[in-house]
Amino acid sequence: MSYQTVSRVINDSPNVSATSRTAVQDAIDLLGFRPNRAARALAGGPVQSVTVFTSNTTLYGFSAALEGIEEATREVGFQMGVRVVEERAEASRAAVEHALEPGSSVIVIAFDRAGAQALTWVPREVPTVAMIQAPTALAPARSSVWLDETAAAKRATAYLLSLGHATVHHLPIPSWPRATPRMEGWRAALEESGVVPPEPLQPGWTAQWGYEIGRQLVGNPGVTALLCGNDDMALGVLRAMREAGCEVPGDISIVGFDDIPAARYLSPALTTVRQDFKALGKVAFAHLLELSNSSRRMPAIATPIAELIIRESTGPPLGSRAAGMQAAQ
Amino acid sequence: MSYQTVSRVINDSPNVSATSRTAVQDAIDLLGFRPNRAARALAGGPVQSVTVFTSNTTLYGFSAALEGIEEATREVGFQMGVRVVEERAEASRAAVEHALEPGSSVIVIAFDRAGAQALTWVPREVPTVAMIQAPTALAPARSSVWLDETAAAKRATAYLLSLGHATVHHLPIPSWPRATPRMEGWRAALEESGVVPPEPLQPGWTAQWGYEIGRQLVGNPGVTALLCGNDDMALGVLRAMREAGCEVPGDISIVGFDDIPAARYLSPALTTVRQDFKALGKVAFAHLLELSNSSRRMPAIATPIAELIIRESTGPPLGSRAAGMQAAQ
DNA sequence: CTGAAAGCGCTTACAG
DNA sequence: CTGAAAGCGCTTACAG
Numbered sequence: 001m002s003y004q005t006v007s008r009v010i011n012d013s014p015n016v017s018a019t020s021r022t023a024v025q026d027a028i029d030l031l032g033f034r035p036n037r038a039a040r041a042l043a044g045g046p047v048q049s050v051t052v053f054t055s056n057t058t059l060y061g062f063s064a065a066l067e068g069i070e071e072a073t074r075e076v077g078f079q080m081g082v083r084v085v086e087e088r089a090e091a092s093r094a095a096v097e098h099a100l101e102p103g104s105s106v107i108v109i110a111f112d113r114a115g116a117q118a119l120t121w122v123p124r125e126v127p128t129v130a131m132i133q134a135p136t137a138l139a140p141a142r143s144s145v146w147l148d149e150t151a152a153a154k155r156a157t158a159y160l161l162s163l164g165h166a167t168v169h170h171l172p173i174p175s176w177p178r179a180t181p182r183m184e185g186w187r188a189a190l191e192e193s194g195v196v197p198p199e200p201l202q203p204g205w206t207a208q209w210g211y212e213i214g215r216q217l218v219g220n221p222g223v224t225a226l227l228c229g230n231d232d233m234a235l236g237v238l239r240a241m242r243e244a245g246c247e248v249p250g251d252i253s254i255v256g257f258d259d260i261p262a263a264r265y266l267s268p269a270l271t272t273v274r275q276d277f278k279a280l281g282k283v284a285f286a287h288l289l290e291l292s293n294s295s296r297r298m299p300a301i302a303t304p305i306a307e308l309i310i311r312e313s314t315g316p317p318l319g320s321r322a323a324g325m326q327a328a329q
Numbered sequence: 330m331s332y333q334t335v336s337r338v339i340n341d342s343p344n345v346s347a348t349s350r351t352a353v354q355d356a357i358d359l360l361g362f363r364p365n366r367a368a369r370a371l372a373g374g375p376v377q378s379v380t381v382f383t384s385n386t387t388l389y390g391f392s393a394a395l396e397g398i399e400e401a402t403r404e405v406g407f408q409m410g411v412r413v414v415e416e417r418a419e420a421s422r423a424a425v426e427h428a429l430e431p432g433s434s435v436i437v438i439a440f441d442r443a444g445a446q447a448l449t450w451v452p453r454e455v456p457t458v459a460m461i462q463a464p465t466a467l468a469p470a471r472s473s474v475w476l477d478e479t480a481a482a483k484r485a486t487a488y489l490l491s492l493g494h495a496t497v498h499h500l501p502i503p504s505w506p507r508a509t510p511r512m513e514g515w516r517a518a519l520e521e522s523g524v525v526p527p528e529p530l531q532p533g534w535t536a537q538w539g540y541e542i543g544r545q546l547v548g549n550p551g552v553t554a555l556l557c558g559n560d561d562m563a564l565g566v567l568r569a570m571r572e573a574g575c576e577v578p579g580d581i582s583i584v585g586f587d588d589i590p591a592a593r594y595l596s597p598a599l600t601t602v603r604q605d606f607k608a609l610g611k612v613a614f615a616h617l618l619e620l621s622n623s624s625r626r627m628p629a630i631a632t633p634i635a636e637l638i639i640r641e642s643t644g645p646p647l648g649s650r651a652a653g654m655q656a657a658q
Numbered sequence: 659c660t661g662a663a664a665g666c667g668c669t670t671a672c673a674g
Numbered sequence: 675c676t677g678a679a680a681g682c683g684c685t686t687a688c689a690g
Contacts, residue, residue: 002661007685017659037430038370039683042666057386057396058590067386070413077427079380081410084399098406101366102666207594232590239594261387261561262591265536265568331677336669346675368667371682431682 010035011046037079041103047127047292049079050285051099052107055114057084059205060231060260061277065109065131068281076289085118096121105292107131107284110144112205113176127292129284134181143291145284145303149257152273152306153185156255157227159308161193164316165225165253171201171213171237173229182257186227198222203229210236217252218244224252224317231256231263231272238266238313249315259309268312276304339364340375366408370432376456376621379614380410380428381436384443388534389560389589390606394438394460397610405618414447425450434621436460436613439473442505456621458613463510472620474613474632475510478586481602481635482514485584486556487522488637493645494554494582496524500542500566501532502558511586515556527551532558539565546581547573553581553646560585560592560601567595567642578644588638597641605633 008016009024016024027033037048052069056062066082073080083099085092096118100106105127110116115130119142122128130144160168170186172179179187183200190197201213210233217223218240228234234256241248248254248268256263256272263270283303337345338353345353356362366377381398385391395411402409412428414421425447429435434456439445444459448471451457459473489497499515501508508516512529519526530542539562546552547569557563563585570577577583577597585592585601592599612632 003684004662004686005660007683008660011685015659020659034426036371036683038367038432039666040685041367042365042371042668043683043685044666045685057399058392063387063392066411067413070386070411074413074424079410079428080412081408082395082399083409084396084403095403097363099408103367207591211594235591235594239596239598242596262536262564265540265564267568267571267596269568332668333670333678334676336667337676340669344675349675365667368682369669371684372667372669373682374669 041101045103047103047105048077049081049101049103050105050107050288051081051083051101052109053083053085053096053099053115053118053122054109055085055087055112055118057082060258061111061275062109064277065281065284068278069107069285070281071278072282072285078285085114087114087117089117092117093121100126105288107281107288112174116176127288129287129291131280131284134184143287145280145287147275147277147280147304147306148181149273149275149306150181150185150188152275152308153182153227153257154189155185155306155308156257156273157186157189158193159310160225160227160253160255160314161189161195163225163253163314166317167195167198167222168225168227169198169201169217169223171210171226171228171233172203173205173233174203180229182227182229204233205230207232207236207239209233210238211240213237214240215244217241218246225255225314226252227255227257229257231258231260231270234270234272234313235262235266238268238270247318248313250318253314253317255314263309264311266313271311271314272309274307274309276306279304370430374432376432376434377406378408378410378430378432379434379436379617380412380430381438382412382414382425382428382444382447382451383438384414384416384441384447386411386413389587390440390604391438393606394610394613397607398436398614399610400607401611401614407614414443416443416446418446421446422450429455434617436610436617441503445505456617458616458620460609460613463513472616474609474616476604476606476609476633476635478510478602478604478635479514479517481604481637482511482556482586483518484514484637485586485602486515486518488639489554489556489582489584489643490518490522490524492554492582492643495646496527496551497554497556498527498530498546498552500530500539500555500557500562502534502562503532509558511556511558533562534559536561536565536568538562539567540569542566543569544573546570547575554584554643555581556584556586558586560587560589560599563599563601563642564591564595567597567599576647577642579647582643582646584643592638593640595642600640600643601638603636603638605635608633 009021085095108119108130110119110130110132130142132144132146157168172183187197214237256270259272259274263272338350414424437448437459439448439459439461459471461473461475486497501512516526543566585599588601588603592601
């Protein structure tokens, strides 16, 4: 019953007799033995930790994703490390290289530019899965996961159109290297209805930004419906409208994206697209597991379905024929 | 120029000639050499990683604290691991024991019961600092950090009283093992003004809970001012009031706690107590550093100052003599 | 199926 | 001040 045998049962080696296996297992349970991770890693044992790179741990989508990853790692006894990355190339590179350890694996939350940047610095040989906005956006040859935001944005836009709005404006989250899927979906819905998409507003992430943009929008009769790139911005827009005495949804309908916990408690409660980033985080980790254990790639696949949650911030435009339509519904 | 010498310069050993030191350093820089953490840990090198235990990575206070810790660790090249802990004793214990590695250190975000529980399982010998609600609450003989929430709650309550409210009600976050400092401050302010504190409402954490409680409060003329244990609950209360047609602050003044990013964009913008959990996270890590390097304890000390942010959700009670006072201000 | 051997990359006493 | 030695706790070929 040498320590090699112990190592074998811990690592599920097939070359152990049933007798030894149970004997060792019993001893392990009895003593509460826990193999030293540092030693395992040093000796070239299997990966058992993930480092997640993210540009933000506070924004809803990011922290929900993190939450999902954490839960998944906990279930299989993986350690989870977190490293925040900035957009500046050198800082990003330093952060990634510093954090990378032999025998580790990584998930990068590459929803934004900083995340995508970080992905760049991760060597090919380390098992990696990226959480991205859309499949074409980046990460060729990297395993990645995403939500179908294009379809969701399209659906939300179509809904607004169906309410009777002549057009729908869009306050996007930052795009790179090309339009975000949320913007593509918005544009597609408009074009399918034969309306020329208006110029998108200046992109941002925060409530603050939404507020700024909202103030500029006030009193513009052309915009009666606005699809926001996320709920935080929608929140800011809502505030700007109220301050200016604009009714929501009377004067302008507003749709958010993500369904943050606060969304349904706003006044008016926010119509939004629910995105299950937590579930996506779990999916990402599941992929990572396959990558690192069997060392074989998995094709990128989509997962949880986004859902349009209709609440109070949307309605037919005032004084349009849609007002009549509403009664008919 | 053996590898021992390299080890010495990396670890700032004094026993190295200036010549060797620079020579080695140059080589390190040139080659981009990074010592293997697993090996260092195995050989008993200095701690260079923290794992933080927290019950939630999504609630504002928790995620802000995490953000602060992350930033601080990044600055000194520490690795940061995160493990979510539950309240159930066995689950908590398993999570903690699983996560603990020799040569690691820990910060536990012990704002709530689950966190306090986790703290229980961390062996004395591992360098640990706890982030807690108040110094007496727990963690005797543990290094810990906290914000002076008692003073802040007292100040907020006094402010409400000064507006002319006959009393102030309180919707607390969960207490254990005794009243939260927020509740103590609230109570103290009331007593100092000679008013008997009303029964606190049922404690909770979420907007959902605030909403439930808010609905119960509607139409109760006795409550004209409410101090909420956090902004999320305040958000829910706000919603309940609006639904019921109660004016805020006309019919009821509401104060939150924490100053979440959304607070100032609500309608009415939320009067609240700003708490810098991110800074507190940094302080926690600073303490940890001292603990682990010099192996000497630091006395627990308080840090960032909470600040009352007066916005729109508070005002004098309607129809009271305070209405006149307002004009006088 | 199961030991003995070698090595993962470091650090820390121990001799010079 | 600086090497040679031993060991941290594992894992993975290699012989039996």
